[in-house]
Amino acid sequence: xxxxxxxxxxxxxxxxxxxxxxxxxIRDKIVSVVSGNGGHLASNLGVVExxxxxxYAFNSPQDKxxxxxxxxxxxxxxxxxxxxSFKSLRKKxxxxxxxxxxxxxxxxxxxxHASTSISAALGILAAERIQGGKGHSIAVIGDGALTGGMAxxxxxxxxxLALPLIVILNDNKMSISRNVGGLSKYLSRLSMxxxxxxxxxxxxxxxxxxxxxxEAFFSIVLRLKRAVKAxxxxxxxxxxLGFEYVGPIGGHNIQMLLDVFNDVKKxxxxxxxxxITRKGKGYSYAEYDPDSYHGVGSFSIDGGIxxxxxxxxxxxxxxxxxxxxQDLIKVKSFTQCFSETLMEIAAKDRRIAAVTAAMQxxxxxxxxxxxxxxxxxxxxxxEEHAVTFAAGLAANSLRxxxxxxxxxxxxxxxxxxxxxxxxxxxxxxxxxxxxLVGADxxxxxxxxxxxxxxxxxxxxxxxxxxxxxxxxxxxxxVNIEQGPVIIRYPKAYCxxxxxxxxxxxxxxxxxxxxxSDKKDVCLAFTGSLYREVKEAAEILKENGIDAALYNLxxxxxxxxxxxxxIMNSFNLVCFIEEGIKEGGFGEYAASLSxxxxxKAKIAVLAVESCFLEKxxxxxxxxxxxxxxxxxxxxxxxxxxxxLQVNYML
Numbered sequence: 001x002x003x004x005x006x007x008x009x010x011x012x013x014x015x016x017x018x019x020x021x022x023x024x025x026i027r028d029k030i031v032s033v034v035s036g037n038g039g040h041l042a043s044n045l046g047v048v049e050x051x052x053x054x055x056y057a058f059n060s061p062q063d064k065x066x067x068x069x070x071x072x073x074x075x076x077x078x079x080x081x082x083x084x085s086f087k088s089l090r091k092k093x094x095x096x097x098x099x100x101x102x103x104x105x106x107x108x109x110x111x112x113h114a115s116t117s118i119s120a121a122l123g124i125l126a127a128e129r130i131q132g133g134k135g136h137s138i139a140v141i142g143d144g145a146l147t148g149g150m151a152x153x154x155x156x157x158x159x160x161l162a163l164p165l166i167v168i169l170n171d172n173k174m175s176i177s178r179n180v181g182g183l184s185k186y187l188s189r190l191s192m193x194x195x196x197x198x199x200x201x202x203x204x205x206x207x208x209x210x211x212x213x214x215e216a217f218f219s220i221v222l223r224l225k226r227a228v229k230a231x232x233x234x235x236x237x238x239x240x241l242g243f244e245y246v247g248p249i250g251g252h253n254i255q256m257l258l259d260v261f262n263d264v265k266k267x268x269x270x271x272x273x274x275x276i277t278r279k280g281k282g283y284s285y286a287e288y289d290p291d292s293y294h295g296v297g298s299f300s301i302d303g304g305i306x307x308x309x310x311x312x313x314x315x316x317x318x319x320x321x322x323x324x325x326q327d328l329i330k331v332k333s334f335t336q337c338f339s340e341t342l343m344e345i346a347a348k349d350r351r352i353a354a355v356t357a358a359m360q361x362x363x364x365x366x367x368x369x370x371x372x373x374x375x376x377x378x379x380x381x382x383e384e385h386a387v388t389f390a391a392g393l394a395a396n397s398l399r400x401x402x403x404x405x406x407x408x409x410x411x412x413x414x415x416x417x418x419x420x421x422x423x424x425x426x427x428x429x430x431x432x433x434x435x436l437v438g439a440d441x442x443x444x445x446x447x448x449x450x451x452x453x454x455x456x457x458x459x460x461x462x463x464x465x466x467x468x469x470x471x472x473x474x475x476x477x478v479n480i481e482q483g484p485v486i487i488r489y490p491k492a493y494c495x496x497x498x499x500x501x502x503x504x505x506x507x508x509x510x511x512x513x514x515x516s517d518k519k520d521v522c523l524a525f526t527g528s529l530y531r532e533v534k535e536a537a538e539i540l541k542e543n544g545i546d547a548a549l550y551n552l553x554x555x556x557x558x559x560x561x562x563x564x565x566i567m568n569s570f571n572l573v574c575f576i577e578e579g580i581k582e583g584g585f586g587e588y589a590a591s592l593s594x595x596x597x598x599k600a601k602i603a604v605l606a607v608e609s610c611f612l613e614k615x616x617x618x619x620x621x622x623x624x625x626x627x628x629x630x631x632x633x634x635x636x637x638x639x640x641x642x643l644q645v646n647y648m649l
Contacts (some may be wrong), residue, residue: 001025006081008055019254023048026075027282029086031301037090038297038439039097040071042280042290046172050275051075053257058136061105066121068141070098070111080106090439092623098441112443113408114381115148117141118167122158125165136265138166144358147380158270159242165270171248172279238272247274252281291361334489337467338430339364341474342401346372349478351399355379357386363403363432383408387415394425399478402427406434406446406488413452421458424483434488435528435578436628438620442612449488451583454556460485461555465527466497476505490528492621508559516548519569521639524550525576532625533576535632540639555585560592567598572642574603576635582609603642605635
């Protein structure tokens with residue numbers, strides 16, 4: 001059935017009784033493809049019936065469906081003409097794992113970060129009405145995303161405008177980890193009235209079907225119910241904001257969803273439809289352990305992720321794409337090394353607290369939460385609050401560590417500048433997934449943190465190359481540095497280099513991994529690129545070029561006199577960083593060289609200053625490095641080119 005659906009219009013040709021069979025086929029397809037390609041599994045399995053009902057009741061793309069975060073859009077893609085290409089999900093030149101306007105007219109708004117859908121849907125609806133259109137605008141937002149402050153700003157504005165916005169609250173009691181906070185408890189209280197809502201729907205249907213007087217009788221009952229609700233249910237948050245509230249209703253009951261959607265389409269005011277779903281629905285492993293099956297690498301359908309062929313707990317799936325697999329078994333991911341080091345430090349230091357924004361598992365804080373529950377804080381999907389909350393902890397003598405993905409810390413730039421750096425508060429930021437991130441597309445790249453935060457006064461920015469350095473940097477940040485510190489590391493395996501990498505930190509300076517008497521070339525790099533830089537040095541050596549290797553460690557502050565000496569000691573200094581070029585470390589170093597009239601030519605190798613194209617962003621990290629000319633061969637070629645021509649890059 002599914003393979004014959006090329007547009008939402010073809011779904012409408014199916015009788016309602018066949019839609020449950022369609023949902024089974026969609027689940028089978030999602031599990032089959034994600035087991036091979038990796039991706040977001042539990043969230044997509046939980047919204048299959050909801051997606052079918054949306055496309056059955058509404059007319060996409062005339063009616064606009066905006067998916068919050070967007071990681072639950074797989075069923076939507078399958079129903080909007082992408083069945084044949086679905087096997088390429090998250091692969092090079094394939095379908096993105098999130099909605100993309102460039103892919104389909106049914107993807108009306110690009111998403112990838114949480115809590116944005118209501119704002120976008122309201123703006124789309126306002127534009128529609130200004131231009132005389134009559135289409136509907138539907139925001140599908142999870143209860144996890146509803147913990148983000150931006151969603152409340154949008155709800156308040158929507159109630160003020162009183163446009164007929166449809167907000168579908170997909171309540172599965174989870175964001176990525178289990179939901180926390182007052183909102184989660186509030187939604188649970190609303191959910192307890194589900195029996196009433198079921199009775200209400202049956203009663204409404206019966207009232208409407210009374211011969212001759214059904215519609216008039218129903219209208220009277222409706223007004224009476226609203227009067228009663230005004231007396232007994234005055235605490236409904238959405239009603240207070242000006243929304244009609246419907247629910248909670250079962251999110252896996254297609255007929256019930258269709259009945260509600262068809263009724264709601266006739267309302268001329270904003271409405272919240274509260275839908276109860278179960279993450280992982282239909283695949284037992286994901287249904288009973290949705291945390292572990294939120295974002296997965298390849299796995300065995302029959303055996304689940306514990307029996308995956310290519311992954312081992314603690315090692316990034318992407319890291320298995322390159323290198324000797326026997327070597328990788330011996331190492332851990334940067335995330336796991338951070339987790340273990342933090343727990344060791346926290347066991348000795350009662351000042352240590354950990355803060356995350358609904359990413360307890362992804363950032364490696366699950367162990368900390370279990371061992372130090374009184375010092376662990378999950379604030380929900382609210383990065384801005386996480387940062388200022390940590391500022392409050394630091395202002396009262398604690399040493400908070402805020403663990404956030406690099407792509408998500410962008411949401412809290414003002415709080416970092418105003419609430420932390422301005423006051424020189426000792427908050428430590430562990431920025432996971434910094435640099436190039438495979439498969440999740442352009443929205444999840446961690447490329448901007450260097451250029452954003454290098455400009456912030458009082459900030460310290462560190463980039464470890466291995467487990468030794470990560471441990472040294474965390475310990476140094478906790479015990480030595482007095483202001484804010486960012487430690488950025490990639491989604492990759494974390495090697496255990498020794499020797500020079502174990503040297504103590506010296507503020508503003510890096511370390512020499514390899515020196516050269518010839519003084520032809522110095523390769524100065526951010527830690528995550530050591531493997532690629534080492535490979536480049538080996539290629540250059542084959543061509544008779546002996547390159548020195550300098551691990552920067554510090555991206556801010558910098559001992560400028562020491563760096564100047566380096567740029568006066570070589571014919572070429574090549575700065576290589578895993579971040580965006582514009583405003584990055586390399587551009588700063590080139591400017592310093594020019595101002596101080598250093599003798600070396602300067603080359604800057606970084607990601608070009610543009611958003612990665614979708615096709616490029618879907619590769620594995622190693623593929624993205626190669627496409628960005630940051631693999632060993634490309635680095636060596638750029639060095640050769642720079643030595644042969646007399647210009648700056």
